[in-house]
Amino acid sequence: xxxxxxxxxxxxxxxxxxxxxxxxxxxxxxxxxxxxxxxxxxxxxxxxxxxxxxxxxxxxxxxxxxxxxxxxxxxxxxxxxxxxxxxxxxxxxxxxxxxxxxxxxxxxxxxxxxxxxxxxxxxxxxxxxxxxxxxxxxxxxxxxxxxxxxxxxxxxxxxxxxxxxxxxxxxxxxxxxxxxxxxxxxxxxxxxxxxxxxxxxxx
Amino acid sequence: xxxxxxxxxxxxxxxxxxxxxxxxxxxxxxxxxxxxxxxxxxxxxxxxxxxxxxxxxxxxxxxxxxxxxxxxxxxxxxxxxxxxxxxxxxxxxxxxxxxxxxxxxxxxxxxxxxxxxxxxxxxxxxxxxxxxxxxxxxxxxxxxxxxxxxxxxxxxxxxxxxxxxxxxxxxxxxxxxxxxxxxxxxxxxxxxxxxxxxxxxxx
Numbered sequence: 546x547x548x549x550x551x552x553x554x555x556x557x558x559x560x561x562x563x564x565x566x567x568x569x570x571x572x573x574x575x576x577x578x579x580x581x582x583x584x585x586x587x588x589x590x591x592x593x594x595x596x597x598x599x600x601x602x603x604x605x606x607x608x609x610x611x612x613x614x615x616x617x618x619x620x621x622x623x624x625x626x627x628x629x630x631x632x633x634x635x636x637x638x639x640x641x642x643x644x645x646x647x648x649x650x651x652x653x654x655x656x657x658x659x660x661x662x663x664x665x666x667x668x669x670x671x672x673x674x675x676x677x678x679x680x681x682x683x684x685x686x687x688x689x690x691x692x693x694x695x696x697x698x699x700x701x702x703x704x705x706x707x708x709x710x711x712x713x714x715x716x717x718x719x720x721x722x723x724x725x726x727x728x729x730x731x732x733x734x735x736x737x738x739x740x741x742x743x744x745x746x747x748x
Numbered sequence: 749x750x751x752x753x754x755x756x757x758x759x760x761x762x763x764x765x766x767x768x769x770x771x772x773x774x775x776x777x778x779x780x781x782x783x784x785x786x787x788x789x790x791x792x793x794x795x796x797x798x799x800x801x802x803x804x805x806x807x808x809x810x811x812x813x814x815x816x817x818x819x820x821x822x823x824x825x826x827x828x829x830x831x832x833x834x835x836x837x838x839x840x841x842x843x844x845x846x847x848x849x850x851x852x853x854x855x856x857x858x859x860x861x862x863x864x865x866x867x868x869x870x871x872x873x874x875x876x877x878x879x880x881x882x883x884x885x886x887x888x889x890x891x892x893x894x895x896x897x898x899x900x901x902x903x904x905x906x907x908x909x910x911x912x913x914x915x916x917x918x919x920x921x922x923x924x925x926x927x928x929x930x931x932x933x934x935x936x937x938x939x940x941x942x943x944x945x946x947x948x949x950x951x
Contacts, residue, residue: 593892594847594851602836608839608840608843609847610842610846610847612846613839613842613843613846614839616835616838616839617835617838617839620834620838620839621835631823632819632820632823632824633809633811633820635820635823636819636823637816639815639816639819640811640816643815644812644813648797670877670881672877674873674875675875675877675878678873689797692796
């Protein structure tokens with residue numbers, strides 16, 4: 546088993562934080578996205594989508610998409626549960642993870658990929674107007690998240706979950722994307738301090 | 749229990765096809781997105797993200813995001829399984845569902861939302877260059893999907909799954925988005941004929 550990883554890139558990092566929370570350690574191989582190594586014929590044979598990360602199982606099966614890799618390990622080792630327990634909690638965890646993916650991680654990534662010179666080879670063509678359209682979306686969603694974190698310790702409720710991982714990675718990705726955290730989001734800040742202090746956040 | 753639904757809009761339709769495959773029937777209430785009813789104070793109290801669909805449970809819990817709603821029913825009624833069975837199959841089903849969401853459904857939606865006059869109130873601001881950038885992405889992914897369907901009856905392998913639902917809905921959404929299906933994708937066409945003929949596709 547091996548994880549194809551890419552430094553601090555947001556999606557591989559989600560998988561690594563998830564594994565750290567589970568206490569699972571597996572060998573990794575680095576693929577440098579800034580050097581375009583994900584577009585090499587060798588890596589395209591692993592993932593034709595040219596995206597990171599990818600997991601190769603001992604039987605040769607290749608699993609891509611960070612959340613698909615996380616789900617593999619959730620079934621293999623259910624404790625601690627990171628996708629919820631029981632129908633309602635599983636659904637609410639999925640809901641908040643997806644809200645954080647679509648409205649935060651994807652929106653921040655759109656800003657980075659369509660405005661940062663270092664992303665010119667990743668995103669062809671860059672559409673600067675699309676980067677700008679996403680900046681206010683990020684702030685709008687952070688305000689909704691602040692309301693949720695005013696009433697709950699973690700993003701999906703009372704337990705740390707994959708939704709916290711997605712939100713943490715997205716917020717850390719705001720810095721290279723040059724998006725400032727609004728000063729008045731006190732509940733997001735309280736939560737960010739707590740999840741950033743977990744050992745898994747070093748991943 | 750009630751599902752807030754919106755005609756033939758792609759995401760509510762995913763949930764309805766899923767429920768039809770499970771043989772589950774629940775009351776629905778229509779929210780007309782083209783009239784902007786999802787932005788009304790009444791619906792914003794249900795889903796501050798102003799997106800469709802939403803499920804309200806008998807205890808008042810609100811679940812939004814179509815796949816989160818589908819997962820609720822997958823746990824409540826596991827048969828027939830639509831998210832896979834066992835770690836590897838669950839991971840591969842998640843992988844293909846996400847590939848179809850990100851590279852097909854989202855790409856087609858980007859074309860529609862950023863180019864169609866009827867979507868001007870849904871997507872503010874419309875960025876026409878982003879619509880155009882997404883057209884070749886749709887075709888590129890359909891070619892990868894054709895390769896997968898050359899070797900497998902369904903999108904995620906040998907069993908009908910949520911990934912087929914996402915792909916079917918995305919392909920049907922190509923018509924209002926004015927994207928033509930490339931003529932040479934024979935395996936996609938074979939599969940499309942089969943899944944479209946299932947009674948659930950009428951949802």
